[in-house]
Amino acid sequence: MRPLCFDQVSVRNLRVLREVDLEPCSGINIVAGANGQGKTSLLEAIYLVATSRSFRTHKLRECIAHGASAGSVRARLLEDGQQREQFFAVSGNERVLKLDGSKPPGVAAYAVRSPVVVFHPGEVSLTAGPASGRRTLLDRVALFVDPRSYEHLVAYQRALKSRNRLMATEGPSSRALDPYEELLARHGSRLAIARRNAATALIQALLLALEPLAPASLKVLATYAPGGSDQEQEMLERLHAGRIRDSRRSSPGFGPHLDDLVLTLDDRPARVVGSQGQHRLLTLALKIAETGCVAQATGIDPVLLLDDVSSELDAERTDALFGFLAQRSNQVFVTTTRPEMVSRLRSEAPGTRLFEVVGGAVRIDPGSGAS
Numbered sequence: 001m002r003p004l005c006f007d008q009v010s011v012r013n014l015r016v017l018r019e020v021d022l023e024p025c026s027g028i029n030i031v032a033g034a035n036g037q038g039k040t041s042l043l044e045a046i047y048l049v050a051t052s053r054s055f056r057t058h059k060l061r062e063c064i065a066h067g068a069s070a071g072s073v074r075a076r077l078l079e080d081g082q083q084r085e086q087f088f089a090v091s092g093n094e095r096v097l098k099l100d101g102s103k104p105p106g107v108a109a110y111a112v113r114s115p116v117v118v119f120h121p122g123e124v125s126l127t128a129g130p131a132s133g134r135r136t137l138l139d140r141v142a143l144f145v146d147p148r149s150y151e152h153l154v155a156y157q158r159a160l161k162s163r164n165r166l167m168a169t170e171g172p173s174s175r176a177l178d179p180y181e182e183l184l185a186r187h188g189s190r191l192a193i194a195r196r197n198a199a200t201a202l203i204q205a206l207l208l209a210l211e212p213l214a215p216a217s218l219k220v221l222a223t224y225a226p227g228g229s230d231q232e233q234e235m236l237e238r239l240h241a242g243r244i245r246d247s248r249r250s251s252p253g254f255g256p257h258l259d260d261l262v263l264t265l266d267d268r269p270a271r272v273v274g275s276q277g278q279h280r281l282l283t284l285a286l287k288i289a290e291t292g293c294v295a296q297a298t299g300i301d302p303v304l305l306l307d308d309v310s311s312e313l314d315a316e317r318t319d320a321l322f323g324f325l326a327q328r329s330n331q332v333f334v335t336t337t338r339p340e341m342v343s344r345l346r347s348e349a350p351g352t353r354l355f356e357v358v359g360g361a362v363r364i365d366p367g368s369g370a371s
């Protein structure tokens with residue numbers, strides 16, 4: 001595995017962070033502070049510069065600091081001893097991306113350059129909540145396993161919106177629906193193939209991740225449940241045949257926008273029967289599996305962004321996570337409000353650096369030994 005780390009991060013006018021410059025260590029970086037000080041914003045800034053997206057919102061303009069017209073993050077990265085730079089800026093709805101000072105060939109090319117995996121409190125609903133979260137997980141894995149899947153996803157979503165709008169305004173017999181159904185069939189079938197491949201990789205990694213975590217008596221299975229078809233012709237026919245029915249709802253009853261990754265516990269749907277502890281366990285295992293898939297696909301150990309995980313995981317799961325971290329060499333950013341987490345991380349892991357966040361200002365702890 002090639003090591004990757006953020007060597008320097010400069011944030012300007014994102015959320016509560018007006019002007020933050022930090023030099024993380026290549027091991028575990030602890031981001032500590034009380035609630036509302038800017039810890040999650042710092043992880044979000046790192047995620048933005050790595051992926052061009054936020055894990056908190058689809059509306060990038062929400063990330064711009066109140067009163068500012070633009071926000072940005074510049075990162076210097078070290079990959080295998082080589083230095084490189086990524087730059088992300090958002091102004092209104094416009095996004096600027098740069099790899100080593102140049103415009104990247106596309107968003108997907110940018111987003112796979114420096115793999116990161118984030119684990120944040122919103123994700124405890126990953127296995128208990130709606131299928132959309134699990135589709136996003138599949139798409140994140142697909143991006144690395146097959147970067148072209150991103151184009152199919154974007155094109156599919158665009159065509160879906162257009163068909164829905166036309167259906168509402170012109171009705172199910174409009175000829176104008178034809179070209180959008182062709183697009184849906186072309187991109188939807190390819191998206192289904194990419195998601196199935198991603199699911200195969202993810203499920204294999206999930207079972208491996210569960211081995212040390214779950215009691216052997218618990219039978220966990222995961223399967224990709226396609227909402228559409230990987231056959232373009234079949235998709236086209238089903239869309240055409242479903243027009244009347246589709247005209248009575250907001251979106252088609254067939255297609256990958258209905259995909260799911262179904263998890264079962266002892267042959268029953270985890271979403272329904274899982275206890276809170278089991279959902280935490282499955283979510284943690286899915287995140288570890290995502291990390292494994294991205295590492296395998298890229299040859300790089302992804303940087304891990306762990307937001308407030310100790311408040312989401314119980315003691316046993318926190319131990320399991322620490323056990324996982326101790327075996328790996330990834331760069332890690334972990335936020336916490338709890339001083340006892342800080343002392344525990346510092347005593348268990350060699351090479352940590354502590355940052356304190358107060359009112360959007362980030363200060364390195366003087367005892368941290370910046371190198």
Ligand SMILES: Nc1ncnc2c1ncn2[C@@H]1O[C@H](COP(=O)(O)OP(=O)(O)O)[C@@H](O)[C@H]1O
Pocket residue numbers: 014015016033034035036037038039040041042062063064065066
């Ligand atoms: N666009 C924005 N501009 C300025 N402040 C913001 C913006 N969005 C959110 N905030 C504020 O930033 C503060 C820090 O949020 P956050 O990073 O989530 O804190 P923490 O993770 O430390 O609890 C919050 O008080 C929030 O209200």
Ligand SMILES: [Mg+2]
Pocket residue numbers: 036039040041307308
């Ligand atoms: Mg937070």
